[in-house]
Amino acid sequence: MHARSLARTGLAALTTGALTLTGVLAAAPLAQAAGTPLVINEVYGGGGNSGATYTHDFVELFNGTDAAIDLSGYVVQYYSAAGNPGSAANTCTLSGTIAPGSHFLIQQAAGAGGTTPLPTPDQQCSAAMAGTAGSVRLFDAAGGTVDTVGYGNVVIYEGAPAQALTNATSASRTDGIDTDNNAADFTRGAPTPQNSSWTEPEPEPEPDPLELTIADIQGTGTETPYRGQVVATTGVVTAAYPTGGFRGVYLQTPGSGGVEKAPGDASDGIFVFSDWVAGNLEIGDCVEIEGTAAEFNGLTQLTNAFAERIEGCEPVLPTALTTLPATDAEKEVYEGMLVHPQGTYTITNNYQLNQFGQLGLAVGDEPLYTATDVVRPGAEALAYEAENLRRYITLDDGSSWNYMTNATAKETPLPYLSADAPRRTGSQLSFTDPVILDYRFQWNFQPVAQVVGADSPVIPISSENDREYDVPQVGGNLQIGAFNVLNYFTDLGQDEEGCAFYADREGNPVTTNWCEVRGAWTTAAFEDQQAKIVAAINGMDADVLALQEIEANSALSYKDLPRDTAIADLVDALNADVGATRWAYVPSPVGQVPSNEDIIRTGFIYNPNTVQLLGSSQILLDDAFANARYPLAQKFKARQTGNPFVAINNHYKSKGSGEDDGTGQGLANPSREAQSRALTSWVSSNFRGDAVFLMGDFNAYAKETPIQIIEGAGFTNLAKTYEPTSTTYQFSGRLGSLDHVFANAHAQRLVTGAAVWDINGDESVAFEYSRRNYNITDFYAPDQFASSDHDPIVVGLNTGNRGRGNN
Known part of the structure; x- marks a missing residue:
């Protein structure tokens, strides 16, 4: 039914007054x-x-x-x-x-x-x-x-x-x-234009409603067999949503539930769309109700409803789901019903938590991994992702609010999330209370009322706080690492003419919006960003750190600044934080800076107290990297003793634009393959006999062809070797590693351990500096968590073991 104003339809409002299901009610005021x-x-x-x-x-x-x-x-x-x-x-x-x-x-x-x-x-x-x-x-x-x-x-x-x-x-x-x-x-x-001459047509006599059970109305298919017909039924209220935009309640057949269903059965639950119902009925109420059977984006519901409370209904029992129903048909039999998921679920998507108040869950004790981080592209990856889909469901918040755009939502505490309950991907949880299984754009577990804030009494889950406060121990006398620092720009959007911005809930600019500079828009936002990056890097206590996504200031079109301005600024901030000269940066090579360089670059910082530079840095000026960032190489040596090593810092072409080779590895995969071939060729011709580490953001998952090319050239993926299930990034509810550190045979003899420091990829974006004051709850803290969207990798080296390394 195409709903119109009450003046046009004369719809009756649900009331608690005495009535019969065929009686006439006065229309509610507009x-x-x-x-x-x-x-x-x-x-x-x-x-x-x-x-x-x-x-x-x-x-x-x-x-x-x-x-x-x-x-x-x-x-x-x-x-x-x-x-x-x-x-x-x-x-x-x-x-x-x-x-x-x-x-x-x-x-x-x-x-x-x-x-x-x-x-x-x-x-x-x-x-x-x-x-x-x-x-x-x-x-x-x-x-x-x-x-x-x-x-x-x-x-x-x-x-x-x-x-x-x-x-x-x-x-x-x-x-x-x-x-x-x-x-x-x-x-x-369908459009229904009405002019000032339009008059209410004489209503046709309404047919008697069909007396049906909720299961009859639901039917055994994906839609109600009584769509558009007026029906009457009896049910117990199992969930109510007077706020948040759902505007209704769930009903379930009295005495139903408690027994698992089979595909082909009919559900005993249904949604009733009515503002009066949502605001006046409570969980546990038993009602006789009349309304029009309808479908809304895949959800069976009753609209244009009115009802009365009655006595004597048997209570509804939640159905214990010993495992997640895998297929649509297996879930359909519970649509709108009260269920209690059993066992362990794992958070695998928290990106939408900041926007729609939703958490993506995987049944079992592991998150969902990006297929090509685990198996080869092609048939294996397709089969792996099909199984991912069978394990996935969304935990919603009992609301249709968009917390990024809805003014009321912005002034309401974001559901589920706090520093004490960070709801990180990979975190395990269990359901402490029953929920509704419904379909709103996807299959959801729905709390029985809107969840407001992290301490809401209707939160149906208990989850762990598994934040890693300390960097993993990897041994050795030196530690090296790689870290994508998420567009660290000392040039600000406020200084770029015509630069648009993303604003917080009060309209204050925070970050740039498709400008030449890509980071903070204001000094205050930059200080927020810098504080988190400094906390993360100083928390790593690395001796050599390869950075990606730091500003190449000399590439800016409207200023003439040295290339190393941003990395020098970061070093100053790091040293100020520790109160000593703990960090230095590797200078750009003289006369080798590319004229067509991207606005973001790679760079090295290091501890001058423990490490010395051997020679100057080198940039690989190969055309394969013209659409990405040119690799940067530097030879290092421990100051006290031991074998030198070469670190090459990389940031390949992203998956977001470019050609699609149809292999399921994202856009521009042929570019990344060419970059891997050029990189390994450079190593074999220029660094033969050296201990070489390839580090950085390769924008390729562990089983994709650009990584296979590197491994085929004799390199070992260190994080995956020491921690096979480690990941550095989350995207679309899947976890995987785009960031890697590879060692050739000479370098691998120096390695004592490798690990991913899980401080970013698992965190909600709400904790990033770029989302500060987007919600009435201030999630920002000047700590390492959500300092970037990529996790850093740390590798331990024993460089003093002469005879095993290469001099």
Whole structure:
């Protein structure tokens, strides 16, 4: 059913008063946000487009008050998805009067198709509205904003945008409610333009509802067999969501549950979409309920519902799930039911925790690994990922809020997360309380009420805090390492002309947004970033550290600065933190800096008290690296005794752009293969006989072909050798290593151990400096955790063992 305002549908509200399921209830008053009695009721931008019936776009207003409103001087403004008001044709000044309880139809531009004209418009304007995504604002005669509607992927909206539209659908206000959240207030459906002459049609006699069980309504397929029909049933409230945007409750058949189901069975639970229900019923209430059977994005539900409380219902029992149902069919039998997952689950995705309040879980005691970090690309990787999908489910927060865009959400503590409960990937958890199994964009375990903050009483899980506060011990007289420092830029966005920014919840700039400089936008944000990087590096206590993603200042187009400015600044900050000259940087080689260098580079810092440089650094100026970062080599030696070694710092082409070779290894894989061939060829021709370590961010997982090329040239992947399940990065709910340290045979004789220091890749992005003040809870701390999005690697060396190493 395409939901409309209460004035149009005359829907009945659920009440606690005495009633029969076939009785008539008075319609609830039209709900309006304070100060907004006039609203945009429907928007349609597909007029005249392919597949459209109507020839014109339109905007429809509705007056929900009991007095006429003079529209003289009011303005309707259309904006593109990017927020561009476009030409003057997109702005229309209104005239006329809109009667109480009446509509006002504004005809916009025509398309080339369509067969049916709009009803006689109350005003004709000329905006050519987009069919899928756009925004409409209504201003009063004084220029104040009366109402705003954004649909699709747009930048102008209230709360969160309404769904994207098609040429055959409009966004129409649901039940006349205006909560200042477009996603909650508008429903996508067939366009229903109404002008000021429209009158409520005589309602046809409603058929008696079908008396059914919840299992009957659910059916045994993926959708209800009674879609669009009025049904009546009895159920016990198992979950209620008066806040957070779900706007409803879950019901389950009295006395059901407690027994595991088989594929082909029907579920005994169902969702009821109703604001009154959500706000007035409590968990444990038993009700007789009548409503329309419907599907919403894969979730079976009842809409347009009313009910009464009754007595005598048998209690519902949660069904113990001894393991996670693997397939859609196995999960479908529990849709909307109260379940209690048993055993151990492992967090494998916490990126969406900062945005949608969700944790991705894998059943069992391990997270999900990127397939090509474990097995070879191709058939093996496809089979591995298929098994990943069978083990995955989302733990939601009982809310549809987007904490990055919804103003109310930003002022509400983010669910689940705190420094004491960091919910890191790889952390194991168990379910302490039952949850609902539902489908909202994906299969979810849903708490029985909205989770607000990290100490909410309805949090259904208990998880460990497995943060590694100290760097792993790897032995040896020297330690070397590699660390991607996440765009450490001393040049700031505020100093780059026209540089856009990402802002916190108060509108303050934090980080740059597609500028030449890629790090902090303000001095305050840079100081936050620097404090975390300094804490991490000084916590490693390494003697040689290969850094990636540090600014190449000389590559900046609008300044003339030395190449080593940023790395020198970092060294100063590190030394200031320890109060001594603990660090120095390897200078850039004279006359060898590439003219086409990326704005980020590789660089070495080292402890001058324990390590000395042998000769100057070298850059591999090979065309294979023209779309990446050129490798940097430096020979080192312990000051006291022992064998020298060569470290080569790398940062390959990323997986985010470039050609797709179809092998499932991300974009630009042929580039990374060419870079591995060029790198190993350089080693064999220039460093023959040396102990060589290849270090850095290779943007390739451990079993991918660029890594196979390196290993085929005689190098050993040290972290994977000493810690086979170690990972440095998380992406899309999968863990894997893009960062590596490789040793040739001469270098491997020096190695005493290797480990990943898990301080970044497992952490929620909410702890990063770049997300500070995005939520009312301040997650920032000047510590090592979430100092970057990559974990550092540390390797122990015994360089004093003469006769085993190479001189």
